[in-house]
Amino acid sequence: MRCAIVHYHELALKGRNRDFFEQRLVRNLRLALKDLKIRRIESLQGRIRVTIPDEVTPDLVTERLRRTCGVSNFLLTESVPLDLTAPDLTTIKQVAERQLSEQTFNSFRVTAKRADKRLPLTSMDVEREVGGYLHEATGKAVKLKQPDLTLYRDALAEHGIEPIDLVCVNLYPFDEVAWRKDTREEEAVEMIDVGGPTLL
Numbered sequence: 001m002r003c004a005i006v007h008y009h010e011l012a013l014k015g016r017n018r019d020f021f022e023q024r025l026v027r028n029l030r031l032a033l034k035d036l037k038i039r040r041i042e043s044l045q046g047r048i049r050v051t052i053p054d055e056v057t058p059d060l061v062t063e064r065l066r067r068t069c070g071v072s073n074f075l076l077t078e079s080v081p082l083d084l085t086a087p088d089l090t091t092i093k094q095v096a097e098r099q100l101s102e103q104t105f106n107s108f109r110v111t112a113k114r115a116d117k118r119l120p121l122t123s124m125d126v127e128r129e130v131g132g133y134l135h136e137a138t139g140k141a142v143k144l145k146q147p148d149l150t151l152y153r154d155a156l157a158e159h160g161i162e163p164i165d166l167v168c169v170n171l172y173p174f175d176e177v178a179w180r181k182d183t184r185e186e187e188a189v190e191m192i193d194v195g196g197p198t199l200l
Helices: 015-036 058-066 090-100 123-138 185-190
Strands: 002-007 041-044 047-051 073-081 107-114 149-156 159-168
Touching: 002 058, 015 041, 015 047, 015 058, 058 073, 073 090, 090 123, 090 149, 107 123, 123 149
Parallel strands: 107 149
Antiparallel strands: 002 047, 002 073, 041 047, 073 159, 149 159
């Protein structure tokens, strides 16, 4: 299943108001993606997952997420099932191998995060197993410092997340100005605000 995992910074610092701010960001995402017929947007552990239908191109989603108020960065990914009680990384390894076949590189590394601590494997266990498999399958070198390519693996709830691309966005234009067709770049820049709750 193709999806985007959306990250945010300041929202996580809002304490008891965190749910409110997360829901506002989800609302902003729904508005930004409405005409693309993207219906499934859900909060996960410190992230938001946007499920991307097959008929929607990643470029369209990237453009919209870049301009959505409150988004810090996001990954275009593939989500695969992962049983937390008896984890089998076979599907994750196969998807990673397929994704690597579309890339040109001489060295790589695997970086894993275990957001769901119910997963009995540590992040390092996942990195070793997936990295070892990919090394044997591709013949490419594993290089922990300055690799040509880094593959990110997150264990979120009941899904392993397989990245396709990483886009960082640090500007927060107000939607109503940035989406107008007649808005000049200078006007959009004037509407940027990176302060606290005014992001949403």
